[in-house]
Amino acid sequence: MPELDPYRLPTTVSPRRYDLELAPDLAAATFAGTVAIDVEVHEPVDEIVLNALELDIHEAWVEWPDGTRLDATVRLDEPTERAFLALPSAVPAGPAVVTTCTAAPSWLIASRNCAGSMVATCSGPTASNEPIIASSGR
Numbered sequence: 060m061p062e063l064d065p066y067r068l069p070t071t072v073s074p075r076r077y078d079l080e081l082a083p084d085l086a087a088a089t090f091a092g093t094v095a096i097d098v099e100v101h102e103p104v105d106e107i108v109l110n111a112l113e114l115d116i117h118e119a120w121v122e123w124p125d126g127t128r129l130d131a132t133v134r135l136d137e138p139t140e141r142a143f144l145a146l147p148s149a150v151p152a153g154p155a156v157v158t159t160c161t162a163a164p165s166w167l168i169a170s171r172n173c174a175g176s177m178v179a180t181c182s183g184p185t186a187s188n189e190p191i192i193a194s195s196g197r
Contacts, residue, residue, distance in 0.1 A: 063108065063139075063141075065139060068108055068109070068110065068141075069108050070101065071100065071101055071102050071104045072098050072099070072100050072101065072104060072107050072108075072157075073098060073099050073101065074096050074097070074098055075097045075098060075099055075154075076096070076097040077094060077095075077096050077097075078094070078095040078096075078097075079092060079093075079094050080092050080093045080094075089162060090162070091160075091161065091162045092160075092161055093158060093159070093160050093161070094158065094159050094161060095156050095157070095158045096109075096156065096157045096158070096159075097154070097155075097156055098154070098155050098156070098157055099153070099154055099155075100150050100151065100152050100153055100154075100155055101152060102152055103149040103150060103151050103152060104146075104149060104150055105145070105146050105147075105148065105149045105150070106143055106144065106145050106146065107121065107131070107143075107144040107146070107150070107157055108141055108142070108143055108144075109141065109142045109144065109157070109159070110140060110141060110142075111135055111140060111141055111142035112140045113140075114135070114142065114159075114161050114162075115135075115161065115162045116133045116135065116142050116159045116160065116161050117133070117160055117161075117162065118130075118133070118159070118160040119131040119133050119142075119144050119157070119158065119159045119160070120157075120158055121144070121146060121150050121155050121156070121157050121158075122155065122156045122158065123151075123153075123154075123155055124153075124154055124155075129146050129147060129148065129150065130147075131144035131145060131146050132144070132145040133145075133159075142159070144157070144159075
């Protein structure tokens with residue numbers, strides 16, 4: 060694999076859609092969940108690189124439309140805030156789904172509102188230890 064740009068992900072795999080199932084644990088200020096990313100693989104790859112700020116990815120795999128699944132070995136690189144998903148064989152060009160099982164701090168919690176659209180909520184204490192909450196959704 061060519062040397063990685065420290066500011067851009069490789070262009071060999073492009074995300075098309077994200078499905079998130081997150082379970083917040085407000086008392087522990089963490090969340091756990093699964094992220095399924097519909098991707099387009101532009102050329103065969105045996106490693107997929109994801110952004111992974113403060114995430115603990117404990118399981119990942121790639122699945123093709125026919126149901127074939129390849130389990131990945133996850134390596135997190137904290138300095139670059141990236142996760143490297145090493146695959147036992149190359150993923151061919153075409154559509155696929157990259158799935159990760161994740162745990163993380165709850166500075167980002169996602170949930171569904173009444174209309175069914177995704178709402179991202181960021182929260183944290185102010186200098187005076189008062190909570191702040193900001194959310195966005197469509």
